[in-house]
Structures are given as C-alpha cells and as structure tokens.
Amino acid sequence: MKNIVKLRYWWFALSLLVIVPGAISLGLYGLRLGIDFSGGALWDVQFVERQQSELNTDAISRIFNDTGFPDARVQISQSGTGATALPGALVRTKRLSGSEPEAQQRAVLDALQKQYGQVRLASLQSVGETVSAESNRSAIIAVIGACVAILIYLTIAFRRAPHPLRYGVCAIIAMLHDVALVIGGASILGVVTGLEIDALFLTALLTIISFSVHDTIVVFDRIRENMIGRRSGESFDDIVNHSIVQTLPRSINTQLTTLFTLVALLLFGGSSVFHFVTILLIGLLSGTYSSIFNAAQLLVVWEHREWERWFGRKGGEGEPATA
Amino acid sequence: MRNREILSLVLILIVAAVSLFIDFAPGNSFLGRDVAIRLGLDLQGGTQVLLKSEISADRETMQTAKGVIERRVNGLGVSEAVVQLSGADRIIVELPGVKDPAQAVETLRGTGRLEFIDTQGQFLQAGTVVRTTGNPNPLALTTQPTPQATAVLDPNTAPVPTAVPQPVPTIDPNMPIYANITDGKDLDTRSVQPRFGSSQTLSNQFAVAFAFTGQSASRLETFTSQNIQKPMCIVLDNVVFSCPVVQAALVGGSGEITTSTRADAERIYNQLKYGALPLSFQVESSRTVSATLGQNSVDASVRAGIIGITIVALFMLLYYRMPGLLATLALLLYTAISFAIYKLIPVTLTLPGIAGFILSIGIAVDANVLIFARLRDELRHGKSLRLAVEQGFDEAWPAIRDSSASTLITSTILFLFGNSFGVSLIIGFALTLGLGVLLSLFTAVVVTRTLLRLTIPLSIAQNPWMYDMKEAPGLQR
Numbered sequence: 001m002k003n004i005v006k007l008r009y010w011w012f013a014l015s016l017l018v019i020v021p022g023a024i025s026l027g028l029y030g031l032r033l034g035i036d037f038s039g040g041a042l043w044d045v046q047f048v049e050r051q052q053s054e055l056n057t058d059a060i061s062r063i064f065n066d067t068g069f070p071d072a073r074v075q076i077s078q079s080g081t082g083a084t085a086l087p088g089a090l091v092r093t094k095r096l097s098g099s100e101p102e103a104q105q106r107a108v109l110d111a112l113q114k115q116y117g118q119v120r121l122a123s124l125q126s127v128g129e130t131v132s133a134e135s136n137r138s139a140i141i142a143v144i145g146a147c148v149a150i151l152i153y154l155t156i157a158f159r160r161a162p163h164p165l166r167y168g169v170c171a172i173i174a175m176l177h178d179v180a181l182v183i184g185g186a187s188i189l190g191v192v193t194g195l196e197i198d199a200l201f202l203t204a205l206l207t208i209i210s211f212s213v214h215d216t217i218v219v220f221d222r223i224r225e226n227m228i229g230r231r232s233g234e235s236f237d238d239i240v241n242h243s244i245v246q247t248l249p250r251s252i253n254t255q256l257t258t259l260f261t262l263v264a265l266l267l268f269g270g271s272s273v274f275h276f277v278t279i280l281l282i283g284l285l286s287g288t289y290s291s292i293f294n295a296a297q298l299l300v301v302w303e304h305r306e307w308e309r310w311f312g313r314k315g316g317e318g319e320p321a322t323a
Numbered sequence: 324m325r326n327r328e329i330l331s332l333v334l335i336l337i338v339a340a341v342s343l344f345i346d347f348a349p350g351n352s353f354l355g356r357d358v359a360i361r362l363g364l365d366l367q368g369g370t371q372v373l374l375k376s377e378i379s380a381d382r383e384t385m386q387t388a389k390g391v392i393e394r395r396v397n398g399l400g401v402s403e404a405v406v407q408l409s410g411a412d413r414i415i416v417e418l419p420g421v422k423d424p425a426q427a428v429e430t431l432r433g434t435g436r437l438e439f440i441d442t443q444g445q446f447l448q449a450g451t452v453v454r455t456t457g458n459p460n461p462l463a464l465t466t467q468p469t470p471q472a473t474a475v476l477d478p479n480t481a482p483v484p485t486a487v488p489q490p491v492p493t494i495d496p497n498m499p500i501y502a503n504i505t506d507g508k509d510l511d512t513r514s515v516q517p518r519f520g521s522s523q524t525l526s527n528q529f530a531v532a533f534a535f536t537g538q539s540a541s542r543l544e545t546f547t548s549q550n551i552q553k554p555m556c557i558v559l560d561n562v563v564f565s566c567p568v569v570q571a572a573l574v575g576g577s578g579e580i581t582t583s584t585r586a587d588a589e590r591i592y593n594q595l596k597y598g599a600l601p602l603s604f605q606v607e608s609s610r611t612v613s614a615t616l617g618q619n620s621v622d623a624s625v626r627a628g629i630i631g632i633t634i635v636a637l638f639m640l641l642y643y644r645m646p647g648l649l650a651t652l653a654l655l656l657y658t659a660i661s662f663a664i665y666k667l668i669p670v671t672l673t674l675p676g677i678a679g680f681i682l683s684i685g686i687a688v689d690a691n692v693l694i695f696a697r698l699r700d701e702l703r704h705g706k707s708l709r710l711a712v713e714q715g716f717d718e719a720w721p722a723i724r725d726s727s728a729s730t731l732i733t734s735t736i737l738f739l740f741g742n743s744f745g746v747s748l749i750i751g752f753a754l755t756l757g758l759g760v761l762l763s764l765f766t767a768v769v770v771t772r773t774l775l776r777l778t779i780p781l782s783i784a785q786n787p788w789m790y791d792m793k794e795a796p797g798l799q800r
Contacts, residue, residue: 044616048420094639096374102425122616127606131373142740149732159727203675203737203749207682207756210733214686214726218693250696253642257635257692258685265681266633270623272365273678280682309710 004161005241005300011293015177018286021185025191031183032190034198035092036135041126043091043108044077049117051075052087060089063115067107069093075194077271088122096126124140139202143179147172150213156218161224166302171216175293178212178286179205185282189275200276208283211258215251215291220240222247223296236303240296248292256290324595339656342663351666358666361403363673364417366621368614370424374432374604376412381573384601391416394597395431409424413607424611432604435594436507438558439543442566446554451563454500457507458561460503503557505576507599509539515595518579519588528586530581533595540576548572559591560603616693624677631681632658636689643695645789649774650691657687657766665756677720678749683759686730690767693719698790705796708784712775716768723767730760 004011008149035042047055049267064072078085096104105124112119127135154168161167169302182205189195221228222243230239266277344353351359364371374392376385389408396404396416405417421427438457455458461579486769514534535543547555547569556566557580564580582588625779639647661680665672706714734757741749778784787795 014336076788096606096609098607101609102429118660120613120615121611123610124614125610126606126608128375130375133609137742142736145740146733146736149736150729153728154725157728199749200675203752204735206733207752210730213729214689217725217729218722221725225718225721246700247696249679250692252686253692253696255640257688258682260634260638261631261681261685264634265627265678267384268623268627269628269678270620270627272620272674273624276675276678282504 002245003241005237005243005297008293008297008300011297015181015290015294019177019180019184022181022188025187028186029187029191032189032194034196034201035095035125035127035132036076036199037132037139037197039095039127039129040131041093041095041124043093044088044122045091045109045123046086046088046113046120046122047116047118050087055087055089055116057089059115060112062089064091064093064108064110067111068104069108077166086120086253088114093177094308095128098128099116102125103186135199142202142206143209146209147175150158150175150209154213154217154220156223158220159310161227161303166299167224170295170298170302171220172218174290175209175212175287177290177294178208178283181286182279187277187280195275195278196308200273201279204276204279204283207280208287211284212290213289215254215287216295218250219243219247219291219296220299224268237300244292244296251288251292255284258284328644328776329772331769332777335656335770335773336526337508339659342603342656342659344794345663345666345718346501348666353667357669358669359664360662360673361620361669362419362617363671363676364419364610364617365612365674366617366672368419368612369419370422370428370609370611371415371417372428372431373409373607374414374416375607376602376603377605379412379625380602382411385412385414388600388602389605391435391598392416392431394595398431398593398597399427401427414604419762420614428609430593432600432606433560433594435597435599435602436560437501437510437595437599438507439505439546440501440503440556440558441546442501442554442556446552446566447556447563449563452561453556453558453563455503455558455561456500457503459500488708500797501556501558501795503558504542505535505539509535509537509702510599511536511594511771512596514577515592517588519585519590519592528581529583529585530579531588531592531595532577534575534577536576543573543576543578559594564591565762574640587757620674624674624681627648628677628681629654632684635684639688642791645778645784646691646695646698646771646775649778650695650771652774653691653766653770654687656770657684657762660762660766661755661759664762667756670754670758671751672755673751675749678754679752679755680759683763686727686760687763687766689726690719690723690763692772693722694767694771699792701794702787702790702795702797707799708799709779711797712772712779716772718769724766727760728763731757734760 032052055076059075060074061072064070064074071094075090075092077088079088105121109119109121151172154171155164158164158167186195186197186201190197193202223240226239226243259281262277262281265273266281269277326397346356351357353393364769376388380388382747385408389406393406395420396406399421401418402419403419405415407415409415416428418427418432422464434559436457438455440453440455472748511534514532516532516633518528518530518532524528534540550569551571553569554566557564565582582591610695632654636651639650639654641647643650662732663681670676694715697719698711701711701714702708716767734753737753738757783789787793
C-alpha cells in the first residue's frame, strides 16, 4: 500500500515551496485593493468608432486629468466577443463628487466623445470612504466568523472521536494554508496581471474556505469511521494512511468535476468573472491538496507530539535529538 | 418496500413537472403569481446609488425623504425599483433598466426647492450656482467649485484650476446672496401641471405650470407688476434655470416655466410635483452598468453553465456508468428545481449568483460521487446490490451532512455580510450557493437513492460492467 503519511514532511515542504513566493510578493508589493475596499471610481468606457490600436493610455489619462480626475490609471481592454467586440478602457480614478456626480460624468464623456467619437459607458462604479471602510470591517468579521463557526461545528461533529478539538484545529490550519496560498497568489497576480482585491475576490476566498473544510471533513470522516473499527496492532499512522487512500478516488473525482465547471466558467464566463474564477481554481486545488497532505498529516504529527522533537533539534544543546 | 419507492418516484415526478412548468411558465405566471426571472443590476443594466444626507437627520425626516424619493422614482416609470433606508442617514436607491442613469439620479436627489430671485436687473447664465436667502450655502459651492460658476459669479476671482488637489471648503464671502421672492415651501404641488406630451399646447414648447400660495404668491405678484420688461431668475436647488424677462404680472402667483427640451421639463415637473426633499443628499457611492454589458454577461454565463453541466454529465457517465446516468438525471432535475425556486422566491440573479449556482453543481455531484464510491466499495466486498445501495448511502451520509453544513455556515455568513452596501452583489452568491447545498441534499439523498433502488430488480443492473467493475461477487448474474 502506498505510504502517504510517511512522507508527511515532504508534503509540508511542498506547501511551503508554493506559499513562500506569494508571501515574499505580499511583503514586497502588498495587495492591490480594488475600489470596494479602498474607495474610488472605476470607469469602463467603450469606444464605438475606434480600433484598439488607436487608443492610447496617456491620451485618455490626460482627458480625465483635464476634466477633474488627476492620477487616472488607464488600462486598455476588450469587451464582448465576436462581432459585438468593442475596444474599451478601464479607468481607475478618485471617487465622484458627492454633490454633482452627474455633471462630472457628463464632462468626462463629452471630452472623450470630442476626441474619440461615439463612446459608451459600459459601467461606472464609485465607492465613498464610509462604504469602503464598512466593507473592510465586514470582510474581516466575515472571515473570522466563518473560521470560528466551522471550528465549533467540527468539534461538535467529531465529538465521539478521541480528541475532537484536534480535528477542528487541523482543519482550520489546512484552511489557513489555502487562505495564505490564495492571498499570496493574489499578490503575485496583482503585480503580473493587475488583479485587484474586490468584493468578488472576498467571495471567492470565503468559498475556498468552505470547500477546503468540506474536503477535509470527507477525509476526517473516514478516519473517524476507521478509528471505531480499529484492529489491534493497527497504528494511528496506518489508519490515517488507509483513510487517505480510501478517499483518494472521491477527492480526485470531485476535484475533476468542480474543475470542469470552473474551466467552463473561465473560458466562456466572460471577462467580468475571469479573475474570480481564477482565484477559485487556485483555491480549490489548494483545498484538496491541503485536506489530504496537510490536515490529515497534521493529525499524525499531533498524535506523536512531534513538535517536541523539532525544538530538541533547534536548541542544539541538552539531550541529543532522537529521530 | 416497493410501494415506498413508487411513491417516492411519483413525488419526484410531480416535483419535476411543477418545476419544469414554472421554468417555462407561459406568460411567466404561476397560480396567479408573477414568476418572471429577476435579473440583478449587473445583468440587466441599471444603476444603484447610496444617498447620504448632508446633515444628520432624525428617523422621521428620513422616512419623509424616502417617501418623496419613492414618489419621484414612480414618476420615472421604472419597474422593480427599490428605495430603502440604510443606517441612520442613508438611502439606497436601485433603478434597474433605467436608460439615462445620471439624469435619473439627478432628478431623485434634487431637493426640488423652487425659488424666484431678485437679481436687481442682472441676467445670470443658466446653470450658475447662486447663493439665495433660501439656502445661502449650497454644497455645490463649498466642496466642488466649478470654474465656470465662480467666474460668472465673481469676475474678481480667478477660476479655480481643477487640478488643485483639495479645494478649500469655504464660500467666498464676497459672493452676493440673492433675495428670493418666493419660498419653496409655499409651492402648491397640486397646481404643478405638465405642459408637454399630450397636454402640450404648442409643439416644440415644453413647460411646467405652477402656482404659489400665501406670502410667496402676493410677493411674486407685487414683484412682477413692478418689474415689467426686467429679468427675473428662476432658481431650482440653487442652480439658475433661466432668467426670463417679465412680460406681465403673475396674478395670484401662478405661472409657467418653459424649457427647450422635454427632458428638462420632465425633470422639473417630477421634482416640483412630488414635493421638495426635506434634506439634501450627497451621492456616497454608485454603481451603473449598461444594458449591453449586462446582456453579454448573461449570454456568457448561460453558455458556461451549459458547457459545464454537459462535461460533468459526460464524466459521470463514463466513470460511473449506470449510477452516473442516474446522477445525471438527478443533476438535470436539480437544475430545473433550482431555477423554479429562483423564480418563485424570487431570487434576484446576479453574476456572482450564477457563478454560485454553477459551483453548487459541483457540490451536488460531490454528494453522488461520495455515494457511488461507497457503493463500489460494498460491491467489491461481495455485498448484494440491494445491500450495497443501502449501505453506500448510510456510510456516505455523515460526510455529506458535515460537509454540507460547513458550506451552509459559510453561505449564511456571506449572506449576512453581503448586506453591507459596498458588497451587496455577494448576497446573490450566498443565496444561490446556500440553496444549492440544501437542494443537493434532496437530489442526492432522495432522487438518486430512489432511482438506484428502482433499478435493483432490473437484470441489467446486475451486470458489473454497469459499475465499471471487473468483478462484483454479490451481483446475481
């Protein structure tokens, strides 16, 4: 039988290998906050009478500057597909004024029309400070609330297994692994493709949290079941390993079916959900990995209290480390 | 035993028939209920604004303001519009499918204070923001001084360049305050009548008739009789609308405001007719999506959904064969019921909402995958088909229950969190995902199970090939 448990420190190393670059990027560049969380306005303008090659970010930025929006960040985009495709520009500016946003909007569109002929405002979002501050607060509450609620539920669900709290804690650690990986990934994607942290990103993150725990529960459920029917001489390591092998086909199949739907969304779901689906894909892959190769392995680490040995090595003095 | 399965099957068929009927309901009505699918602003286009009162107001004043805005929204003729209070000093307005969002919002939040001012014989350019005795400190002058406005009002002040990062929030004290002849509160809203459309008297002329009462009426009459052939400026919410020359005395304080476009006439009519707002509102946040972008999103999501379901169905068929076929039937039923529920509740579908639904297909399939994996295990151990089906379900149940619960917990938290304005799109996602989890329990546990039980007596179901297995000792060949 394949021994997955024995290689546990290799699995942890692999996780670190994937998480560390994201963490470095996070430290260096941080996250690019979208208007939902930092406030500001996002204009999606389409140019009916122009080709993409005729558009120039500097010229568009200058038009915004002249109409009262200095420091506009312009990104040339393409919206729609096939015959209805139009070149467009995504422009990030400060928020619209509270007292006369309509006049500002008209001024910008008029100036753009003068330069580029007919333009259409595909969407315009403006978020004020109080709203973005509220979103930040509720985002933090939502993530922490979800973690606590799941920890409580798992402890109750696994109350008959020995050490029920361990299952909850290990599931949460595996989930934090996924959160760390996704946030690090978002930081890298922010630098590379300009991905921004918006309300949709947060939705994706919370979905990943729930799917990660979902996956972990399926593995833990097997462990719980196998613990009850434990044969004499069967070690905890064997049970965990056996449980992982038993649930592996299910883990792979579920991952595949979710992957199919997500890839369909990625390819055909349009640009509005592209980043959302990308983040979900990364997170769900990570979620399946962490439930098999982190959560279950951590149970084994906890069972043997292996961290006592880590500190023995680290100290380098006193009693020699026994491996 | 068999009776129970047949009963379940009948139940499932009824649910399926009702769902399909609602999905394709002729005229989108079911038992007298409107079951048209509701699309969110991001899918059908429209605008959503969060209005914030400039000063703190008590609950009652906010309710009055909400009422006025509601009447103005109705005047715009937008269906399915939403006006709701949010927190102590804010109002959320949603206008789906509105054609000119900027103008609509302008109409809604204009306080609607109509004043006639005495400019001492001076003509003011239309669009100029002025200080009046009714409101000497209009917000437009304090926060965002527009260059044209300041230049016209006071030639000594240089136009403020727009690039100045922080305009100083004070008003030039040298700016004149114009005395008003009439006060907005004396306007008789019943007298406000359209002079456009079918009630138009002359073509190419748009006007709104009005009448003042009380002191304002007598003051207006006196002023106009003394100032014939001199200009008098009409000011709406501190913005000069026009400065017509007085032709004759406005006896009894009634008259007409003429406009050059129908849109202007409609806006003025709407604001005067439905009363003045007791408060001025700032646009704190707004989201506007064009109808074309919305349509593109709908098309893209529908395509993605169909392709996603097809691939999942093919995978289930190839990998699990006969149980896969039954699961595919359950999945189609799941889709039909989902949409029927969306139409019945109704759930407003947003783009994240559709993504939530497509994702919930994954959950629905997962429950089946868990069951079938157990079923195969049992068959491999030599159980008979009947026993394997029952034990497969029993053993898969704890995992299905616990994992569904964790997803339900997160979707509940997402739902509560999504009530905050900035992230209101999330509610749709939380709702479709949460409903999906509950429904998938039904389809996996009731539908797939009943279908599997019904196949047990069939001889074809006793073939190991049907389960993609080489050997299953318990099957009766």
